[in-house]
Amino acid sequence: MTDQLVEKPTAPVSPEGGGWTGALRRRVERTLPLEKLMADRQPAYVASWIYVFGVLTLTALCVVIASGIVLAVKGPSWWHVSGFGHYLNSVHLWAVELLMTFMSIHLVGKFFMAAWRGRRALTWITGAVAFGACAFTALTGYLIQQNFESQWIATQAKDGLNAIGVGAYFNVMNFGQMVLWHVALLPLAVGVVVLGHIVLVRRHGVVPPLAPRDTARPPRTEAS
């Protein structure tokens, strides 16, 4: 009955127009087409083990998040009284150690590739911010362990943060506040920054090699 009221229901989208939705869709398609996001070919110069440390960092972050989710489900005190909980805490800790290790190697590798060339500055910036955000998230993790180290780190870190006024609002001795920062706010921030970083990497592609002699010279294919 109502079918007759619909005029030519041929496609879910209009090639032109479509209002804000259509404009946003075309913008996304233009900046990051699916072929770029999930490319199945990569430039020939990507042939070194140094390139695997980006994905290793990402997978270590996945293990951190997965183990953190289980620890969050059971609550902050569980790991002190459960053998499996303690094991998961160990998984969380060692995943963080690997995350920071892989990220450091990825970072140094990208520095020596001068990987910010060719409008990739924001990729470098998001990566650098991700490093800082991960270190800060790790600090809050140490603060909510509910053990000797949490006590000591809290009483030490307060002096650093109070010295620049941050301690007035971000109280490392407030366990409840630190739990919320560690399991909600900071993972959200890290997630957004890392997602942005990955999108930028896919959008701009892997940075081409430096020209050995004349760094400003365009590659052969562009020389005309």
Next chain:
Amino acid sequence: MTSRVTAAPIDLDGPGHYLSWSFIQISAANLLMIVLILLVFVAALLLPFPGRGGDEDD
């Protein structure tokens, strides 16, 4: 003083080992981590990446 719910095969809960030169103090564990990072970095640079020699097929 340590609370051990699970015993690990390799016990790292004993007194820590520290090295110091001048004003630098570092735990053996941290030094090992830093050395590992350097070694892995150098290995990543030097080890040949698997793949056919003439794999460029554009």
Next chain:
Amino acid sequence: MRLRVRTAAEPDPYSYGSRHYDLVKEFVIALGAVTALVLVLAAAFSSPDRKPVTIAAWAQADPADFAATALAELDGTSATAGYGPPYNTASTGQRLGPIALAEAAGVTHPIATAQAFVLTPLEAVPQSPAVQQAVSSYVSASAARQAAWTGAYSDALTAAGGDPAKVKPGGYGPVPTLLGRLADQARSGSLDSQLMSEQGFYNTDYTLPLLFLADGSYLAADARGQHLAGDQWGMMNEVGDYPGQTWLAPYTFWYQIAPYDSSGNGDALVWGTMGVLGAAFVLVPFIPGLRSVPRLIPVYRVIWRRHYARRAAALPDPPG
């Protein structure tokens, strides 16, 4: 011309030739490998979980330090009492040159140490008439009188080698009664929970018990014994033989050298330095000199050696 230069700066990565590669497969393999490695490391090494220090353990193990700390809270000479913002106005807090961020942020967590750490815990539980009398006589005394009592008791405590039990009789007013009762409550374990419950039934803020512990030397001595103190590069250390926050090495480094290690504004100075270095790190692409370092240290030749070799073989005489 500018357009040409810009195009040259952004060559299409695929213009260098390409090869097949499976992004999803690489991710899944990496995820499997990293997960397996983490599971093995966790099983092999576990993780540290040293029990927290309690005020009860402190008062039992080191009654002299507890008594000295409690007295310092009462007479306003403890670290917290003289801290300044965000706890009180006893000092202006640290400054970074002319910038006083701590003072600008203000006192957001006011703590009067005598009330918070001594009098309120004593008033919170039923006491003997002698203790009730001691509390009311201390509270109703003038500040000068209070200072005379605590000063005399402080001297006597020092003369007795810190041991409250060996203090000779003197004009200390109600002070020995107050501190003796507080020590009893501490040893019994009730002071731990009293300091927490000062803020109400539901509470997740450990500021008071942690500041009290930090004002004593028991917690700090324990931490120092494990190389966790700030001047021992402690920020990056972990208890036992576990690796710590190694990535904080560039941060804790500054605390080991002058002027940071001795300045009253050391924390603010370290923050200032790290702020500059952090900004430089984030903004590497825009900093002349720094951004050219990769060209000067030719690690890139190793990374892309296969590419350069292939180019050299195919194009023995690259065009200018």
